[in-house]
Amino acid sequence: MPAYTVRFPEETKTFVFAQYACQAPSAEEAARGAASLSQLFTGPFKPDVLDRGSFVDTAGSHNVVWLAYWHNPVAYSLWQESGTVRSAWDGLPDEGRVGHWRETCVIPLERNETLHSHRHEDIATSGLSQHPAVTMPETPVHDYWGAARDRIAASATETLEPELPVFRPSVPAETGHRSRRVTVEIPDNVTLIRTAQDWSASTVYREKYLADVKPVKDRGVDFLAENADSGCIAARNILEETSDGAPLARACTIAWFASLDHLMTWCRSHRTHLEIYASFYQMASGGEGPLDVAFWHEVSVLPSGSVSAEYVNCHPSTGFLALPEHRHRDTASNT
Template identity: 45%
Template sequence: MTDTEPRFEMWSTTYPEGVTEILFAQFGAQAPTLDEANSALGEIIPLVEQGDVPTVLDRGQFVDAYGYAHATLMVYWFDPEAYARWSAQPAVQEFWSSRPLSGPVGYYRETAVIPRDHIETLYTPHDPKEYDTPGIAQHVEVGPTKVHDYWGSARDRITASEHDDLDGELFEYTPTEVDTKGKRIEVPVPGNVCLIRTAQDWRKSTVFKDDYFANVGPVKDAGVDYLAVSPATGCIQTRKIDEQSIDGDVIERSCTIGWFLSLEHLMTWSRAHRTHLEIYGAFFEMMMGKDGEPMDMSLWHEVSVIPKDAATSLYVNCHNRTGFLTILDHVDGHVLEPAKT
């Protein structure tokens, strides 16, 4: 913690009263083209809209570093037991057990139960409901924090760090060489992996949007692209997502989702690597260079540390750089099973 006054205002939040943990899930389809991936995702969406429906349902699409197109749902249940009931529905069970092992489309499911004291958030000072900010902010009170604008502030905003080092169970990895296409694979997720979702919404921006896309966006994208192919950083996967309406229309909102071996791996890249320092510099130059104009883009992130046995991952007919498949050589007990065809 530092006594230095932040150079500008930022907000933060935590869970609603009575909520002790949430479940965040990503359901994805992978294919040669975005049209094919979105078509496959269309099979999942009706399932998410029945039974114990999630608190937050976001959608997006992206092309990964290896040229594969993805369509994905980013889904939050504020009650993990509600997710358990939803996922136990026969139609949901049948969907995941019946994904074919052959053909151009792959499917994946990643879930993480996030305790209240294992997450930190940071937002530009906007009413999340006015800006339609997704993630948990739609359902909580968001307000100013002074715990920002210094290296290490993210760790300080995670209250579990007061008594837990939050060290990752897996410190380094070499990407797997196993051919995972045509297989159904459950990958055990190491303890204390770090999940980040960082987002940008420019739908209401007239002052900052051009500056962001000219100067911040390009270096942000370069940093994400670097992480995607640099396992030495401890980054497992990055997904640079163009967000969509639930019907599939692209909207003026984007996010990046990343998995790291630990919070420390994320923070080491953030404070020490050229690609993030360039993002940091461009962001602060933008923030300080508008002569007091209020920020009219909504920028935010959620960073979580996922305890051991609190995350799951399943991949059907996906390439070996998809999610936790990339660490397959470093974890025990992965399950390879035939899927129904």
């Protein structure tokens, strides 16, 4: 089965991926909060790609999240430092029923890899493949355990060893929203994966995917979200939506791992991922005609200083708040 990877022009060295979200006890409250954030993603330095989705986290809170890509980090900096964005974010309330969070990565291309089941001119496109100058050649570096590491250029010269070899989440004193604004220091070489599925154009495999593969995938994501000993800091099973919240025939998982090794160990040896792998190949080998459900993923191993995370009135299991307390720093709302 062919697979395709993203190739940028030589002058491109980094890109930005950011998640901005509203968290609330109900889906309606989270959607209202996300709608108020949407006005930020406008203007001359708006994202090159903007997706939206929703998920329910392990604490039962509803989250609506904007997934934004900037192909040019300078444009992102100008957007993020603009008066409109700064005042809107700094003015968010740090008490009440609703919380907000943002996690942003400035990703060196040499520490990123992508893989698609289709070329970007066919069905599915990731945030990276929508760059106007990108090409997507077929790659032989796939379909074996460890292929993701081999597609990360930096792995040829760096060990990518984690600063946090063992992830033990902090034990929260309470489960409700905190009346706090917190930034978190992110360890060196944490690993981010966004893996996506698009069945919107499928006529041959759609029913088999939804009946036989998606439920198995969902169980695997739930396992990661609930079992910190896997090395997974946070896992989000996101149903994608239009900009006004209507459901799409697309989904993605976004997960943070303490290291690339933690992610790869789960992939190659844990029952939940082996079941995903088996269900996918059973579907792909049992249909007639080319596979018309599109899949892609992006994996990045992030160096120290390239990830920022801030949480405003969020419950203590949100994202990197699960890291030990010594990495947390209270942030004044008017900074």
